[in-house]
Amino acid sequence: MATWKSSLLQDSASPLMEQLTFFHNHALLILLMITVLVGYLMSTLFFNSYNYRFLLEGQMIEIIWTILPAITLVFIALPSLRLLYLLDEVNNPLISVKTIGHQWYWSYEYSDFMNFEFDSYMIPTNEINMNSFRLLDVDNRTVLPYSSQIRMMITAADVIHSWTIPALSVKIDATPGRLNQISFLINRAGLFFGQCSEICGANHSFMPITIESIAPSYFIKWISKMAAL
Numbered sequence: 422m423a424t425w426k427s428s429l430l431q432d433s434a435s436p437l438m439e440q441l442t443f444f445h446n447h448a449l450l451i452l453l454m455i456t457v458l459v460g461y462l463m464s465t466l467f468f469n470s471y472n473y474r475f476l477l478e479g480q481m482i483e484i485i486w487t488i489l490p491a492i493t494l495v496f497i498a499l500p501s502l503r504l505l506y507l508l509d510e511v512n513n514p515l516i517s518v519k520t521i522g523h524q525w526y527w528s529y530e531y532s533d534f535m536n537f538e539f540d541s542y543m544i545p546t547n548e549i550n551m552n553s554f555r556l557l558d559v560d561n562r563t564v565l566p567y568s569s570q571i572r573m574m575i576t577a578a579d580v581i582h583s584w585t586i587p588a589l590s591v592k593i594d595a596t597p598g599r600l601n602q603i604s605f606l607i608n609r610a611g612l613f614f615g616q617c618s619e620i621c622g623a624n625h626s627f628m629p630i631t632i633e634s635i636a637p638s639y640f641i642k643w644i645s646k647m648a649a650l
Contacts, residue, residue, distance in 0.1 A: 514572035549563030
């Protein structure tokens with residue numbers, strides 16, 4: 422989950438988020454190398470008074486600074502394409518949950534388990550307790566088991582929303598009249614927060630998402646309890 426005063430990515434809680442973090446660091450290292458090289462060349466050209474005759478009319482240097490960026494782009498594009506295909510792949514899910522975006526809350530349907538559903542509203546600031554997270558916690562959390570392949574089917578009832586959990590590398594639009602799906606696997610227990618990432622109206626900032634990841638055995642007990650209500 423997110424931590425206070427952190428400027429980096431959130432700690433990954435899924436294999437796909439780990440791969441995205443590795444790719445982020447890989448691309449950042451390449452950008453750092455490019456920045457240092459270009460900065461060094463510009464500083465030498467600026468502070469040295471003599472003329473760089475090989476840089477003005479040099480065929481060889483033009484070939485080099487045309488080929489090098491092309492090779493650099495290959496080292497960025499190949500891992501990026503691999504990740505794009507991995508993010509779109511839907512494996513055989515153990516659990517399917519339907520998410521519906523409303524103005525301004527989320528509702529969830531567990532159709533695999535006696536088809537029960539509930540709404541998830543943000544806890545108002547005047548009702549929050551010391552153990553909750555302001556503007557992030559909800560009255561009914563989405564409970565999911567870890568080490569299980571989850572399929573989320575997302576749609577909307579009114580306008581376009583976006584169901585987003587940064588720690589799980591999940592971000593998908595909730596579009597009225599369309600059913601989108603995304604697959605992910607949570608690799609540890611915990612609370613993972615997200616927010617609607619599509620500007621959907623006046624209370625866009627007040628429809629958070631809270632996922633509670635628990636052990637599969639506890640999830641079965643929770644499902645049995647919820648289905649009995």
